[in-house]
Amino acid sequence: MRASxxxxxxxxxxxxxxxxxxxxxxxxxxxxHKSGAGLYLYGPLLHRVIGKIQAIVSQExxxxxxxxxxxxxxxxxAVWERSGRWATYQASRTMxxxxxxxxxxxxxxxxxxxxxTDYAGAVxxxxxxxxxxxxxxxxxxxxxxxxxxxxxxVKEFIMMDAYSFHATAESLDQTYEAMRVAYxxxxxxxxLQAFAVEADSGAIGGSGSHEFMVAxxxxxxxxxxxxESGYGANRERARxxxxxxxxxxxxxxxxxxxxxxxxxxxxxxxxxxxxNGFAGVQAAHGLKCVLFVAGGQDDKGKPxxxxxxxxxxxxxxxxxxxxxxxxxxxxxxxxxxxxxHPDEVRAATGAEPGFAGPxxxxxxxxxxxxxxxxxxxxxxxxxxxxDHHLVGFVIERDAxxxxxxxxxxxxxxxxxxxxxxxxxxERRGIEVGHIFKLGTKYSASMQCVFTGADGKLHPFIMxxxxxxxxxxxxxxxxxxxxxxxxxxxxxIAPYQVVVVPAGKPDDAAVNGAAEQIHKDxxxxxxxxxxxxxxxxPGVKFKDWDLVGIPxxxxxxxxxxxxxxxxxxxxxxxxxxxxxEAAPRAIAxxxxxxxxxxxxxxxxx
Ligand code: ATP
Ligand code: MG
Numbered sequence: 001m002r003a004s005x006x007x008x009x010x011x012x013x014x015x016x017x018x019x020x021x022x023x024x025x026x027x028x029x030x031x032x033h034k035s036g037a038g039l040y041l042y043g044p045l046l047h048r049v050i051g052k053i054q055a056i057v058s059q060e061x062x063x064x065x066x067x068x069x070x071x072x073x074x075x076x077x078a079v080w081e082r083s084g085r086w087a088t089y090q091a092s093r094t095m096x097x098x099x100x101x102x103x104x105x106x107x108x109x110x111x112x113x114x115x116x117t118d119y120a121g122a123v124x125x126x127x128x129x130x131x132x133x134x135x136x137x138x139x140x141x142x143x144x145x146x147x148x149x150x151x152x153x154v155k156e157f158i159m160m161d162a163y164s165f166h167a168t169a170e171s172l173d174q175t176y177e178a179m180r181v182a183y184x185x186x187x188x189x190x191x192l193q194a195f196a197v198e199a200d201s202g203a204i205g206g207s208g209s210h211e212f213m214v215a216x217x218x219x220x221x222x223x224x225x226x227x228e229s230g231y232g233a234n235r236e237r238a239r240x241x242x243x244x245x246x247x248x249x250x251x252x253x254x255x256x257x258x259x260x261x262x263x264x265x266x267x268x269x270x271x272x273x274x275x276n277g278f279a280g281v282q283a284a285h286g287l288k289c290v291l292f293v294a295g296g297q298d299d300k301g302k303p304x305x306x307x308x309x310x311x312x313x314x315x316x317x318x319x320x321x322x323x324x325x326x327x328x329x330x331x332x333x334x335x336x337x338x339x340x341h342p343d344e345v346r347a348a349t350g351a352e353p354g355f356a357g358p359x360x361x362x363x364x365x366x367x368x369x370x371x372x373x374x375x376x377x378x379x380x381x382x383x384x385x386x387d388h389h390l391v392g393f394v395i396e397r398d399a400x401x402x403x404x405x406x407x408x409x410x411x412x413x414x415x416x417x418x419x420x421x422x423x424x425x426e427r428r429g430i431e432v433g434h435i436f437k438l439g440t441k442y443s444a445s446m447q448c449v450f451t452g453a454d455g456k457l458h459p460f461i462m463x464x465x466x467x468x469x470x471x472x473x474x475x476x477x478x479x480x481x482x483x484x485x486x487x488x489x490x491x492i493a494p495y496q497v498v499v500v501p502a503g504k505p506d507d508a509a510v511n512g513a514a515e516q517i518h519k520d521x522x523x524x525x526x527x528x529x530x531x532x533x534x535x536x537p538g539v540k541f542k543d544w545d546l547v548g549i550p551x552x553x554x555x556x557x558x559x560x561x562x563x564x565x566x567x568x569x570x571x572x573x574x575x576x577x578x579x580e581a582a583p584r585a586i587a588x589x590x591x592x593x594x595x596x597x598x599x600x601x602x603x604x
Contacts, residue, residue, distance in 0.1 A: 240415025264354020
């Protein structure tokens with residue numbers, strides 16, 4: 001490839017709206033063009049990078065025995081109604097919809113469980129065809145609330161989505177494990193350090209799930225983990241042992257109602273109590289209450305609501321994902337949770353906001369209390385009476401409403417690791433992939449069945465697996481860049497080697513040597529660029545550092561002595577004989593690729 005024909009387009013300045021390295025550098029180096037708000041055109045260089053990412057993904061997913069297909073992006077409302085998810089996705093406004101000329105409404109694929117389950121129902125009839133996995137690499141649309149960070153969170157992106165079908169739970173476990181290994185292998189081949197953490201199953205639903213994360217300070221996910229025990233989980237899901245609060249009193253025989261005028265927030269209440277005879281009491285001795293209305297729908301689309309009170313320790317936060325899951329288990333699939341309006345709070349507690357407690361007088365349909373508060377006390381709870389709290393509250397003794405224990409609290413750094421008991425640590429990550437055990441959620445609701453060995457019809461047991469191929473490109477940049485620009489791992493670089501003639505424009509010896517090296521590289525199957533542009537060497541070097549080509553060969557003054565410069569991106573310059581330039585670069589490319597393959601082979 002000749003640089004003069006590449007339509008290279010680099011910017012000296014960072015684009016104003018780019019907050020993170022990948023967005024900034026991909027734009028500056030000409031990979032990414034903003035084509036509208038949150039809409040991007042992948043330029044020729046990015047097209048090559050994403051093509052390589054997709055090729056590696058396909059090779060590794062193929063190794064699991066999965067079959068690649070292409071599903072429509074335009075998906076009929078009817079197929080989504082069969083699973084009941086049309087309503088869910090409309091309620092959360094995640095799905096973009098379009099109308100055709102006959103006013104028929106279609107969804108633009110945010111994911112494809114419905115379409116693929118319908119397909120399996122049509123083409124898989126017998127247990128003898130199972131297990132089978134179908135996958136694609138195709139465009140997805142999601143009407144994200146906050147598209148940002150360039151390719152990281154967009155309304156239109158490329159996803160590898162795979163769906164496995166099984167006759168037994170053991171068979172699903174095997175494919176899930178094969179996918180886990182395939183994911184680790186494919187990220188290793190891309191030179192990406194990714195790790196798996198336990199995840200919430202979210203709107204897709206199901207029983208078990210893991211997310212693959214790339215560690216990055218700008219990551220939108222918070223991960224709690226312990227390096228020795230191997231425990232890792234997204235904060236939405238993590239279970240951390242809450243450290244015990246210092247004792248402040250022994251439980252009295254009964255709790256007392258205390259006038260706490262005009263103090264509602266936990267810290268104010270504790271400050272007031274401390275100043276009024278309850279020395280040593282602190283936020284961790286309080287019961288924090290959040291009051292919500294959960295919304296959902298019945299089978300016929302009729303709205304359902306439930307009033308919910310959730311309690312956790314005063315110094316901690318209720319985790320809305322856990323709360324949603326808990327209410328879903330007890331009541332109906334929760335589509336949204338909204339805080340109660342002040343009037344609803346008054347109706348539920350008989351008091352102004354700020355005085356809710358699980359004692360007498362609380363009127364809600366669901367009352368949940370953090371399970372780690374079992375046997376903990378005495379506590380301070382709202383009295384369901386304006387300006388009053390109950391001090392010396394013991395949940396098991398004093399609750400005045402039917403309640404359930406639940407895992408409700410967001411884990412925090414310092415909580416006890418569920419595996420080792422040691423303090424959990426926290427870091428940020430970018431979710432690049434996700435694997436789920438779905439069970440029969442879709443096949444049962446959509447009545448997609450196969451004939452089992454027993455001659456009876458059974459719904460498929462399913463798994464699903466996603467990788468954001470375009471987000472992976474951005475994550476790779478977050479992990480591989482420096483002050484000068486991108487530093488692509490060899491396997492996903494748009495080109496592997498650039499040969500730069502750096503003499504006078506008409507220096508035949510320099511130009512001839514560069515042409516020959518370029519030719520030799522191409523002949524060996526190396527993706528090489530010859531920088532034949534009419535530009536100063538300094539400008540060329542800056543461009544290639546920014547674009548992030550892994551190896552650079554410079555033919556300059558040294559040619560007179562038979563020497564050229566060989567430089568890995570970010571490494572040091574070596575002067576080598578001109579005849580060694582191509583062989584050395586060819587070997588370096590192959591070694592780099594082999595090292596990445598070896599890292600994949602080391603995955604267990
Ligand atoms: P997130 O929590 O980041 O919104 P998700 O959990 O909704 O993602 P999945 O449904 O698990 O995403 O989709 C599989 C993969 O698709 C994700 O792991 C991610 O890599 C990618 N992905 C999801 N949403 C986007 C988006 N808006 N832009 C780019 N990639 C995305
Ligand atoms: Mg996910």
